[in-house]
Amino acid sequence: MLELDNVQVSYGSIAALHGISIKVEPGSIVTLIGANGAGKSTTLRAISGLARVRAGSIRYDGQELTNLPAHQIVARGISHVPEGRMVFANLTVLENLKMGAYRLKLGAEFQRDLDYIFGIFPRLREREKQAAGTLSGGEQQMLAIGRALTGKPRFLMLDEPSLGIAPILVKTIFEKIVEINRQLGMTILLVEQNANLALEISNHGYVLETGRIILADASSALRQNPQVREAYLGR
Amino acid sequence: MARTISLLRRSHPEKVGLRQWQAWEHGNMSGTEFFQQLINGVSLGAFYALIALGYTMVYGVLRFINFAHGDVFMIGAFAGYWLTPKLMPHFPGAWMPVGVCVVLLTAMALCAGLGIVIEKLAYRPLRSRPKLTVLITAIGVSLLLEYGGQYLFGPDPKSFPDLITDSALEGTGALTITRSQIIAVGVTAALLAALSFIVKRTKLGLAMRALSNNPTAAALMGVNLDTVISFTFGLGSALAGAAGILWAISNPSIDPLMGILPGIKAFVAAVLGGIGNLPGAAVGAVLIGVVETFVGGSSFSSYRDAIAFSVLIIILLFRPAGLLGKAQVEKV
Numbered sequence: 187m188l189e190l191d192n193v194q195v196s197y198g199s200i201a202a203l204h205g206i207s208i209k210v211e212p213g214s215i216v217t218l219i220g221a222n223g224a225g226k227s228t229t230l231r232a233i234s235g236l237a238r239v240r241a242g243s244i245r246y247d248g249q250e251l252t253n254l255p256a257h258q259i260v261a262r263g264i265s266h267v268p269e270g271r272m273v274f275a276n277l278t279v280l281e282n283l284k285m286g287a288y289r290l291k292l293g294a295e296f297q298r299d300l301d302y303i304f305g306i307f308p309r310l311r312e313r314e315k316q317a318a319g320t321l322s323g324g325e326q327q328m329l330a331i332g333r334a335l336t337g338k339p340r341f342l343m344l345d346e347p348s349l350g351i352a353p354i355l356v357k358t359i360f361e362k363i364v365e366i367n368r369q370l371g372m373t374i375l376l377v378e379q380n381a382n383l384a385l386e387i388s389n390h391g392y393v394l395e396t397g398r399i400i401l402a403d404a405s406s407a408l409r410q411n412p413q414v415r416e417a418y419l420g421r
Numbered sequence: 422m423a424r425t426i427s428l429l430r431r432s433h434p435e436k437v438g439l440r441q442w443q444a445w446e447h448g449n450m451s452g453t454e455f456f457q458q459l460i461n462g463v464s465l466g467a468f469y470a471l472i473a474l475g476y477t478m479v480y481g482v483l484r485f486i487n488f489a490h491g492d493v494f495m496i497g498a499f500a501g502y503w504l505t506p507k508l509m510p511h512f513p514g515a516w517m518p519v520g521v522c523v524v525l526l527t528a529m530a531l532c533a534g535l536g537i538v539i540e541k542l543a544y545r546p547l548r549s550r551p552k553l554t555v556l557i558t559a560i561g562v563s564l565l566l567e568y569g570g571q572y573l574f575g576p577d578p579k580s581f582p583d584l585i586t587d588s589a590l591e592g593t594g595a596l597t598i599t600r601s602q603i604i605a606v607g608v609t610a611a612l613l614a615a616l617s618f619i620v621k622r623t624k625l626g627l628a629m630r631a632l633s634n635n636p637t638a639a640a641l642m643g644v645n646l647d648t649v650i651s652f653t654f655g656l657g658s659a660l661a662g663a664a665g666i667l668w669a670i671s672n673p674s675i676d677p678l679m680g681i682l683p684g685i686k687a688f689v690a691a692v693l694g695g696i697g698n699l700p701g702a703a704v705g706a707v708l709i710g711v712v713e714t715f716v717g718g719s720s721f722s723s724y725r726d727a728i729a730f731s732v733l734i735i736i737l738l739f740r741p742a743g744l745l746g747k748a749q750v751e752k753v
């Protein structure tokens with residue numbers, strides 16, 4: 187289980203998170219929704235070690251993660267697909283996937299994982315030797331997810347996987363996220379602008395507003411919540 | 422009979438190439454002269470390449486120019502100066518080539534260690550500071566090595582011991598090819614092949630390329646950035662150390678300031694090839710070496726460096742990212 191307890195983050199003198207507390211149960215899908223600048227990405231960055239936590243604590247299965255360097259957090263099985271994908275543009279698709287498995291041995295198991303990922307995203311197999319920078323935005327998103335999967339995380343964080351992707355592909359990507367969660371038993375923490383879809387596939391949701399959590403509930407309950415419906419579901 | 426040639430040739434081609442000079446004056450450089458200059462130029466370029474690769478690799482991972490790099494080259498030469506009399510007596514007769522390799526590898530290891538220590542003590546604490554701060558620190562480190570070197574080794578030139586006896590090869594017709602040239606080009610080629618293998622085929626090499634592409638993403642993959650950065654400094658410094666020894670074999674007068682000019686030229690070569698691009702650094706270095714040698718053999722020889730740098734400026738006007746550099750492709 188991942189637990190954030192009263193976590194505060196600031197960029198310089200600007201506070202981005204004013205003490206948020208979140209729990210993610212193993213095997214579940216949890217989503218963070220909120221307007222632009224609410225602090226969703228910052229929350230993920232704090233967990234993965236990219237943003238410095240000023241106060242509060244982050245624990246995973248009882249172990250303290252707060253302010254560990256990013257590479258040590260990945261080693262605990264927590265993987266972060268960052269906002270804007272951040273694929274290695276000059277590396278090939280295959281090399282990107284190898285980087286995902288950087289801390290593992292590239293043996294038979296890597297081959298099996300690769301087959302699994304190519305099964306989910308066949309487009310990546312066709313583009314195996316191509317520089318990642320030449321992929322389309324949607325393909326880069328697939329690669330970013332695939333690259334996180336080759337690292338065999340137990341806990342996967344996805345920051346706006348639907349950003350800039352055609353609606354038809356968004357549905358596919360969400361289906362794949364559910365598939366990964368069910369088939370691999372991977373816990374997923376999802377940040378999404380598309381609150382509708384996110385609440386549809388998740389078990390639990392948190393609503394962030396300017397660095398504070400204003401609502402936390404089961405996703406099905408949040409979808410019925412008038413406040414959420416008006417502000418985030420456009421109904 | 423082997424002609425022992427003037428060791429001045431490499432350091433001052435303008436003093437040696439009298440024949441070429443006259444040929445050029447009369448506008449009739451022969452094929453032989455041309456090839457002679459080409460050989461000299463390529464082997465000079467080989468030195469620059471070894472140094473240039475260090476600049477470009479460090480730029481790749483940290484996006485700053487390590488101005489102390491040319492001085493690591495100087496330390497390489499002094500390491501050879503110090504190691505040769507200590508190690509070579511253990512490798513008599515036919516063992517001599519093994520001894521040369523041992524001296525070379527030991528000096529490379531020492532320089533690698535020096536590069537790693539410099540990064541750790543001087544640059545790492547400033548990692549999150551503006552690049553200008555780090556750049557000025559690099560100049561400080563450079564001065565420290567130069568004047569620290571003068572303090573330790575004395576300011577006057579030392580004569581590099583005969584690690585190998587330099588002589589011209591026989592059976593090359595009118596061309597003069599020296600053993601040191603062959604060794605310099607051969608060792609450079611071997612080191613370039615090793616480097617290319619490390620960068621393309623090993624996990625650390627992959628991490629280096631990933632880090633230079635996107636450090637944040639590399640950290641998210643579990644890469645310990647400090648390890649890869651140390652490794653990069655070690656690798657680049659080892660190559661510079663090797664260059665220092667090879668240089669000293671053909672220019673046996675070494676002094677603590679000897680790294681400045683080759684350092685600048687190698688930096689120019691790295692920029693010319695496209696900073697951050699490894700094959701680019703090698704291409705740029707050979708180009709600089711060849712231009713410098715040809716100009717040195719012409720009537721413009723006193724403007725050798727000026728012309729070499731003008732070539733840089735002209736090429737950069739047309740290709741601002743360097744010869745092999747390309748504008749970054751990144752979709753957001």
Ligand SMILES: Nc1ncnc2c1ncn2[C@@H]1O[C@H](COP(=O)(O)OP(=O)(O)OP(=O)(O)O)[C@@H](O)[C@H]1O
Nearest residue numbers: 197200202220221222223224225226227228229269
């Ligand atoms: N590197 C930074 N330096 C300064 N301020 C930052 C930085 N990154 C984020 N912020 C600020 O922190 C706040 C939270 O940003 P964050 O990226 O977490 O928002 P978000 O909820 O992910 O928004 P979006 O939906 O637009 O991605 C914003 O006000 C933002 O301006």
Ligand SMILES: [Mg+2]
Nearest residue numbers: 226227228269
């Ligand atoms: Mg965001």
